[in-house]
Amino acid sequence: MSDDHVDLINRDPNSLNGHFGTLLFNDVLGEPDGTHSIDCVWKLSTCFECWKGLCYKLLTLFCGICIAMEWGCEFAYIAFYHVWFITPCMKVFEINCGLCQKIYTLIINCCIVPWTEACGGIFVHFKR
Template sequence: MMSDEYLVECKIDDDDDDDSDEEVKKIQPSLAPPPQFSSSSQASLTHIETRDPYGVNNHLKVEFSDVLAEPPSTRSYDRVWVYSGIGFESARLWSYRCLTAVCAVPVSCLSGCLFALLACFHIWCVMPCIQVCHTCLPCVRSLWMSVVNIFIAPLCTSAARCCGGVYVLVSKE
């Protein structure tokens, strides 16, 4: 299914003007094409800057004030607080950069292989099995209904009739 970001809306006026410039202006898309289909470098730079367009990792937007905070009653020196904030942000940024430099390519390759394996398994194993079940399901359903009507329904009916005559009185002594 295609997402809405790939759809292009065209505004068309039905005026009967003979001017050729008006014809060009009538069919102008209101949105730019997606970055992967655009040939300009500006669109690809914009696409690179938006690395989490769907907000998958919004929970990872952590700032110094989200982790460390001092109440008004107990306060450290202002310089200590400022340097702690600088140290926190620098350590977070550079640790992330170093870890991604070492781990990003191998983890992305492993993730790609994992998703390819899952897609292959789903396409070639799971979906054919589901289709076979859907094809055979009417036969199995009629067989199961016969088993239920012959064995299980009379058993449950007789058990209900046996237990239907039992009355339990609860009294407080």
């Protein structure tokens, strides 16, 4: 899908909210045996679907655009922070760690390796 095209049919192609699924009346409300409301109340409480849909549409109408703008700014900030701060810091860290690795290797090769080779030369003559 291109960036300038909004898919009005499949609005969650990556299943970001797949856990939410299709939330229906029976998924939320249920009366166990022995605890029942008056039949007309139970029948009329199916207005749950209507109110859920209406409230969702009203909330998205009044708040959705502002929230989308906020999230756009948030992800722009994250991108900016990564490009201009985190990635250069990681490069500095990588350069300094490379220098530390060279120094560590030099110290090991100059100080430790000759000593361990000498000890190895002594123990090579022991046999079972």
